[in-house]
Amino acid sequence: MDLQARKISRALPGLFGIHPEPDQYVVALAGNPNVGKSTVFNALTGLHQHTGNWPGKTVDNAQGSFEYLKQPFLLVDLPGTYSILAHTVEEVVARDFICFGRPDATLVVLDATCLERNLNLALQIMEITPKCIVCINLMDEARKKQITIDLQGLESELGVPVVATAARKGEGLHSLKDAVYQVSTGLRKTKPRQLxxxxxxxxxxxxxxxxxxxxxxxxxxxxxxxxxxxxxxxxxxxxxxxxxxxxxxxxxxxxxxx
Ligand SMILES: Nc1nc2c(ncn2[C@@H]2O[C@H](COP(=O)(O)OP(=O)(O)O)[C@@H](O)[C@H]2O)c(=O)[nH]1
Ligand SMILES: [Mg+2]
Known part of the structure; x- marks a missing residue:
């Protein structure tokens, strides 16, 4: 990316009250309600976070930072939504940030115990941007229910990295950061399945x-x-x-x- 393009891409999140440092990559965090999105957010950013509102909206906004391989990231927690076809103010916020805030990557958290319903959101986001990572959380719950997930099969079907986590126990977070790093930096190219x-x-x-x-x-x-x-x-x-x-x-x- 040339310097001018990079300057613009740094400035776009500012339209949403998100102000990354020049060297920070911006990562949007999306998911259905109750999939453990905040748990993933807390596990990645720890105490380095603050909350506010989306400009002009009464919807909460949390942002937090972390580093991986010396690369700083700014993680932006989007409202939990089942869709981003913008029927509610939360969906408008999530869609507009992914579309117009142009994050360097979007991390979509799914519930391993009800993948079919959750994949809907992932597929919608993959229609907007190729820079996606799918995190399948609540893997411990899935194991309890004897649900097994063919992670590699899913990854090749979706065409984006798929990482399994049990965020409450801290499981899979290293691989998750690695996938986020790979996609944000462009080291890993994705080919998201298009409906x-x-x-x-x-x-x-x-x-x-x-x-x-x-x-x-x-x-x-x-x-x-x-x-x-x-x-x-x-x-x-x-x-x-x-x-x-x-x-x-x-x-x-x-x-x-x-
Ligand atoms: N068993 C289990 N529970 C989890 C996991 N991640 C989150 N939770 C729990 O799921 C509930 C919802 O999590 P939260 O992070 O608030 O979900 P959000 O609505 O997507 O932000 C909370 O009780 C969490 O402690 C996980 O990997 N395993
Ligand atoms: Mg939450």
């Missing part, structure tokens, strides 16, 4: 892609934007207007980053 829709939807996406790519450039994933437009997602269009305009105005970006 395929009906042929009518896929054809419509193909028609929209050239124009959308021209408009959003590399700021957003054009396929994801096409799908949201086809969905008639007004909240997403409002956020594009809000955040993309800010991105294009260096003055405002500077103010937002303060």
């Amino acid at each position: 395929r829709y009906s042929s009518q939807v896929e054809e419509a996406v193909q028609q929209l892609l050239p124009d959308i790519s021209r408009l959003v450039g590399t700021k957003l994933n054009p396929r994801w934007v096409a799908l949201r437009l086809l969905d008639g997602d007004k909240s997403f269009i409002a956020s594009i207007n809000q955040y993309i305009e800010l991105q294009e105005s260096p003055g405002l970006l500077k103010v937002a980053a303060l």
Whole structure:
């Protein structure tokens, strides 16, 4: 990444009240409610954290830091949500941060005892950004229920790193930090599985892609934007207007980053 692009990517989280140090990688932490997201957050960041609110929202926001291999990270705990299709204020916050705050990686925490339901969120996030890591937490509970998970199979199906943890016991956290490091630094390339829709939807996406790519450039994933437009997602269009305009105005970006 060149210096200018890096400066912009450092400043974008500022739109959300998140102010990383210049050398810190920003990692968003997402997951359904009650999957142990806060436990993972606490285990990784310890006492190095503080809480506040998302700008303009009454939703809690916690951020904390940790280091791995001398690389500093800023971990941002997103509200627990079942989806990021933005039906609630929590979903809007989570989606907007992942889309427009452009974290260096997004860590999605899933509950090992109900993977099927939890994978929904992971697949949605993988439609927005390739820089994902899947953490399968509550592995101790899964073991108790005699649930076994084919981690390697899942990893190759999803195309992103999959790490098993039992965060309350501190199990798997080293591997988790390693995967976060690999994906954030770009040392590990991912190839997230993309959902395929009906042929009518896929054809419509193909028609929209050239124009959308021209408009959003590399700021957003054009396929994801096409799908949201086809969905008639007004909240997403409002956020594009809000955040993309800010991105294009260096003055405002500077103010937002303060
Ligand atoms: N057995 C077990 N319990 C866990 C684990 N991680 C979190 N928990 C518990 O699950 C509950 C919900 O955790 P929390 O971190 O608040 O979940 P969040 O809603 O996703 O932030 C708490 O009682 C945690 O102590 C784990 O790996 N194993
Ligand atoms: Mg929590």
